Amino acid sequence: xxxxxxxxxxxxxxxxxxxxxxxxxxxxxxxxxxxxxxxxxxxxxxxxxxxxxxxxxxxxxxxxxxxxxxxxxxxxxxxxxxxxxxxxxxxxxxxxxxxxxxxxxxxxxxxxxxxxxxxxxxxxxxxxxxxxxxxxxxxxxxxxxxxxxxxxxxxxxxxxxxxxxxxxxxxxxxxxxxxxxxx
Amino acid sequence: xxxxxxxxxxxxxxxxxxxxxxxxxxxxxxxxxxxxxxxxxxxxxxxxxxxxxxxxxxxxxxxxxxxxxxxxxxxxxxxxxxxxxxxxxxxxxxxxxxxxxxxxxxxxxxxx
Numbered sequence: 001x002x003x004x005x006x007x008x009x010x011x012x013x014x015x016x017x018x019x020x021x022x023x024x025x026x027x028x029x030x031x032x033x034x035x036x037x038x039x040x041x042x043x044x045x046x047x048x049x050x051x052x053x054x055x056x057x058x059x060x061x062x063x064x065x066x067x068x069x070x071x072x073x074x075x076x077x078x079x080x081x082x083x084x085x086x087x088x089x090x091x092x093x094x095x096x097x098x099x100x101x102x103x104x105x106x107x108x109x110x111x112x113x114x115x116x117x118x119x120x121x122x123x124x125x126x127x128x129x130x131x132x133x134x135x136x137x138x139x140x141x142x143x144x145x146x147x148x149x150x151x152x153x154x155x156x157x158x159x160x161x162x163x164x165x166x167x168x169x170x171x172x173x174x175x176x177x178x179x180x181x182x183x
Numbered sequence: 184x185x186x187x188x189x190x191x192x193x194x195x196x197x198x199x200x201x202x203x204x205x206x207x208x209x210x211x212x213x214x215x216x217x218x219x220x221x222x223x224x225x226x227x228x229x230x231x232x233x234x235x236x237x238x239x240x241x242x243x244x245x246x247x248x249x250x251x252x253x254x255x256x257x258x259x260x261x262x263x264x265x266x267x268x269x270x271x272x273x274x275x276x277x278x279x280x281x282x283x284x285x286x287x288x289x290x291x292x293x294x295x
Contacts, residue, residue: 001219058242059267070246073239074219 003113004038004102005181007078010071011040011098012122018044018096021129025119027112028136029104029183036084036102036112036183043095052090075100082109104183112181116171119144120164127159140178144171184208185293187251187274190230193292194278194285196253199260201274207250212289214282218243225249230289232282236260241267241275251275253289255282 001007008025015023020042028037047055054060056076061069075098076086083103090096102109119133123146133144149158149167156163175181186206191198213225214232218239225231227248233240236258244252251274254260260268260275268275278285 002217006219058239059245059271070219070222070239070242073242077218077237077239 001074001078002110004036004078004110005113005115005118007071007075007100007110008038008040008115009118009122011075014071015040015042015044015096016126016129018042018046020044020095022132023129024132024134026134026136027115027180029112029138029180031104031138031183034104036104036109037099038101039097039099041095041097046092046094046096047090048092052088055088056086072098078102078110082106084109112183115175115181116168119171120168123167124159124164127157135175135178135180137178137180139180142171142174142178142180144174184210187230187276190289190292191251191276194288196276196278199254199275199277200265200268201251201272204272204274206274209250209289209293211293212253212286213249214286222247230276232278232285232289234258234282236264238264238267240264241271241273244273245271253278253285255280255285 012023012025022043024041026039055072058070058073079086079100079102083106084101087099123131131146135142146158186208188206190209208228209230210228212232213221213229215221216233216235218235221231221243225247228250230251230253231244231249232253232255234255236254240252241264253276255278257279
């Protein structure tokens, strides 16, 4: 995909479809290590070994409306095209973790993209899910936990437009502070 | 309008898969290596012209219901991609020229 944030959005939707109520999204950028790492971890229904073995095959999907699913295969390809690696681990009843790494200075490495908008759209449509976002760069770490936001906001839902627009600015400002997602 | 086999013959493309398959009409080509970009943009009578050669190419052709895939610069599909092309009845052609030259040739042939 053109931006890694689109891959992240796609993979996170798998977690949502798997019934997760807690989804952790981690991004680590290291200029000194020439490495970007992305991990999406959920507590959804998980997959058995047989399905897990086939899940990077684009002709495997849980959908019944079409016979191909490209979210995981394209994320794997994005990583491998950029000199990185891809792994997915899962346990039935416990959840799934998807990990991808990228050589930061590889010419075919897609930019990280707009994580502010990505997170806001995920939170907006899934207020019942606890999202924990960790973004680490050489300059620092930004952590966003929607449980903490709920605690501060009391009864006001995160999907409230004024809250979302504040949240968007808050994420962007914090990423700006650590120069996150610039590369 | 031409079908895939007529186009292959007129342009001198060779077959990796599907010589025996029913040929669907082709009215143009869509040139792109970013596979997620192809979905929703390539028309269902466009040949997909690309240098990518992994199984995802075949999956995109199936998903977007494209009449054929044309691999340029003499690129060969990897074994898994070829297997998926056979299983899913996707015609995969080979062009020895780069993507631009291949598209130009297709354009000329289709324009008659």
